[in-house]
Amino acid sequence: MRGRRRPPASRFARTRPGWLVGREDTNPYNQRTAAILEEFAGMGIAASKGNTVFPSGNALKYLSAYFDRERTYTSPYAEDPTDIRALCVSPDGGVLGGNICRADILDILNGYNPA
Numbered sequence: 001m002r003g004r005r006r007p008p009a010s011r012f013a014r015t016r017p018g019w020l021v022g023r024e025d026t027n028p029y030n031q032r033t034a035a036i037l038e039e040f041a042g043m044g045i046a047a048s049k050g051n052t053v054f055p056s057g058n059a060l061k062y063l064s065a066y067f068d069r070e071r072t073y074t075s076p077y078a079e080d081p082t083d084i085r086a087l088c089v090s091p092d093g094g095v096l097g098g099n100i101c102r103a104d105i106l107d108i109l110n111g112y113n114p115a
Contacts, residue, residue, distance in 0.1 A: 015040055017050035020059075020066055027066050052076050081114030 017037060020029045037047050053059050054075055055067040067073065079085075084096075093101035098108035 013045050015045060015047040015050075017047055018053055019050050020053045020063060022052055023050065025066070029063075029066075084109070084112070 015037060017033050019025070019033065020027050023030070040047065053063070054073050055064065056073075056075065060067070087095055089095045089100060093099045095105070096108055096112045098111065100108065
C-alpha cells in the first residue's frame with residue numbers, strides 16, 4: 001500500500017481528561033494527566049477540556065486531602081430538577097418515577113416531584 005497515508009489519529013480518537021479539583025490545580029493527579037495529554041498530543045490526539053472531579057461520594061472519601069475543607073463546592077454538573085430539558089426513558093418504560101407503559105407521559109410529568 002505504497003503512497004497511502006494513514007489518517008491522523010485525531011480523526012479517530014479524542015481524550016476526555018478528568019481534573020481533580022479543577023484543571024488549574026497542581027496536584028499529582030493533574031500533573032500526571034497533563035503529562036499523558038502531552039504524549040497524546042505528540043501523536044496527534046486532541047483533548048477536550050475534560051471533566052472536573054469534585055468532593056462527593058468516593059472522591060470525597062478517597063481524595064479529601066486534595067480539597068479545601070474551608071471551601072464550599074458545588075457540582076458543576078448539578079441541574080435544577082424542576083427545569084426538565086430532556087427525558088431519558090428506560091427500556092422498560094421507566095421515566096421520572098413513572099412508567100410510560102402504564103401512564104400517559106403528560107400525567108407523569110405533571111405528577112413529577114423532585115423532592
